[in-house]
Amino acid sequence: MTRNLRKIFSIINPISGVGSKDKIRDMLVARCTELNLASEVIFTEYAGHAAELTRKAVEDGADCVIAVGGDGTVNEVAKNLLHTDVALGIIPKGSGNGLARELHIPMDARGAIDVIFSENITTIDACKANEHLFFCTCGVGFDATISEEFAKQKRRGSLTYLRNIVEEYLGYKPKAYELSIDGHTISEQAFLITCANASQYGNNAYIAPHADITDGLMDVTILSPFTALDIGPLAIQLFTKTLDKNSKIKTFRTKEVRISRPSEGIMHIDGEPITVGCNINVSVIRSALNVLTPSTLPFVYDVQRRINEVFRFFVG
Numbered sequence: 001m002t003r004n005l006r007k008i009f010s011i012i013n014p015i016s017g018v019g020s021k022d023k024i025r026d027m028l029v030a031r032c033t034e035l036n037l038a039s040e041v042i043f044t045e046y047a048g049h050a051a052e053l054t055r056k057a058v059e060d061g062a063d064c065v066i067a068v069g070g071d072g073t074v075n076e077v078a079k080n081l082l083h084t085d086v087a088l089g090i091i092p093k094g095s096g097n098g099l100a101r102e103l104h105i106p107m108d109a110r111g112a113i114d115v116i117f118s119e120n121i122t123t124i125d126a127c128k129a130n131e132h133l134f135f136c137t138c139g140v141g142f143d144a145t146i147s148e149e150f151a152k153q154k155r156r157g158s159l160t161y162l163r164n165i166v167e168e169y170l171g172y173k174p175k176a177y178e179l180s181i182d183g184h185t186i187s188e189q190a191f192l193i194t195c196a197n198a199s200q201y202g203n204n205a206y207i208a209p210h211a212d213i214t215d216g217l218m219d220v221t222i223l224s225p226f227t228a229l230d231i232g233p234l235a236i237q238l239f240t241k242t243l244d245k246n247s248k249i250k251t252f253r254t255k256e257v258r259i260s261r262p263s264e265g266i267m268h269i270d271g272e273p274i275t276v277g278c279n280i281n282v283s284v285i286r287s288a289l290n291v292l293t294p295s296t297l298p299f300v301y302d303v304q305r306r307i308n309e310v311f312r313f314f315v316g
Contacts, residue, residue, distance in 0.1 A: 005064050005087075005119055008032055009057035010041040011050050011077055013069030013093070024068055024091060024109050031117060044073070054080040062086055064292065066116060070094020071136070071202060075270045078289055079133040082126060087290040089116040096202025096271055098136040102213060103293045120295040124213045126288035127197045129280055134270045135213075135289070137201055138282060140259060141192030141223075142172055147268035174225045180258040181220065188250075191223045193259060195282045199241070202271065206241040208251065216286040220257050222250040256283035 010028050014021050025041045032039035040057075044050050050067070054077045057065045066089035067077040078088050078099070091112040092100035103122065106112050129138045177193060179186045194201075196208030196219045208219035226234065226248045237243040244251055259280040267276045 005037060005117070007060075007062050008037055008039040008064050008066065008089075009053070009060075009062040010039065010066040010068065010089075011053050011057075011073070012041065012043050013050065013073040014043045020093070020109065021068070024093075027109060027113055028066065031113060035117065044069075048076070050076040051080050058084055058086050064089050064116065066091060068093055071096050071098050071270050072272050074099055075133070075135065075272070078135055078291075079126070081290070082133070082285070082288045085290070087121055087292050089292045091116075094202075098198065098200060098202030098270060099291075101202060101204060102136060102198040102200055103291060105293065115294050116292045118292075118295055120293055121290050122214070122293040123287050124289050124291055125197055125216060126285040127195065127218055127282060128285060129195070129267065129269060129282045130276060132269045132274065132276075133285075134197065136198040136270050137194050137196045137207060138267060138269050139192055139194035140177070140261065140265065140267050140280070141175060141190055142169070143192045143194060143201070143207075144266040144268045144273060145172065147271050148266050148273035169231075175261060178260040179220070179222075179252075180260075181252050181254050188222055189225060191225055193223075194221045195219075195257060196221060197284065205238050206243060207238065209241045209244050210251075214287075216284055217253050217255060218257070218282065218284050220252040220254060222252075224248045224250070256281070258282075 012021050012025060021043065028041055029039060042053055044053070050073055054065050058081065064087045065077055065081060067074045068091040071094050074090055081088050090100045090105050091109050092105060092107055097107065105115055124135070127134050127138065174189050174191045177188050177190050179188065194207050196211040198213045199208050199211040200206045208221050211219040230248060234243070234246060234248070237246050243249055259282065261278055264275060264277045266273050267280065
């Protein structure tokens with residue numbers, strides 16, 4: 001589906017990509033001027049500002065709101081565009097960039113801007129965990145603990161994330177959960193439980209390789225307790241889109257799930273940690289958001305897909 005853009009509103013998180021924020025603003029203004037489009041670019045100034053700006057953009061008749069930042073900024077903008085005709089544009093400048101990667105949006109600003117002005121629309125699902133909206137994944141257990149620790153770090157990036165994983169793994173104990181899925185109750189001692197609308201967390205780490213962000217379903221992934229010897233295979237499978245082949249993984253596809261645990265604790269919503277109660281109700285919101293995406297699959301993703309297919313063939 002294509003859309004004729006007339007009025008563009010851009011929201012830039014100045015913390016993300018500090019050195020390039022002015023350059024991205026200038027690129028957006030130049031492109032809109034070239035195409036004779038009405039445009040406005042604003043930098044966020046405080047937590048929640050992106051949400052306020054998005055709601056105002058919708059009221060003012062914007063055709064597209066562009067989120068420039070990481071997963072938190074994208075989530076804040078996207079959840080205020082649900083069930084509107086306003087399209088989300090993404091220029092990824094975070095550490096994970098989960099939704100952008102899932103939708104094959106280029107990681108460089110110029111490529112992402114080209115995608116936005118190609119005006120190709122994909123309508124995707126959203127999900128809700130209690131009252132919290134997300135677009136890629138939410139989870140309890142180890143990944144939620146990592147998101148909490150990662151949020152405390154002054155310096156972000158893959159090395160910081162990897163260090164947190166190693167440090168937390170050494171002292172982490174699996175937890176008891178009860179899941180209600182399609183009328184069935186399942187009791188699990190789990191290392192983590194992820195509800196995936198999209199196939200990955202971000203950084204091309206595929207927690208639910210077969211999840212489809214447009215199918216009206218989520219993939220519930222349960223990782224059972226494992227030993228240090230399992231870490232290598234799990235890590236390789238996580239990044240080669242073959243995690244479902246591991247015997248420690250259980251996956252259920254459903255429209256909704258209820259997760260219960262003995263006490264309240266941390267949960268992550270698209271990588272952002274929050275505290276929630278003992279019972280978590282997660283459900284899919286079908287065809288909730290219009291996003292500007294590539295009209296054709298970029299070459300690098302096509303190559304990656306073919307490599308993964310070959311890997312699957314040899315590992316069974």
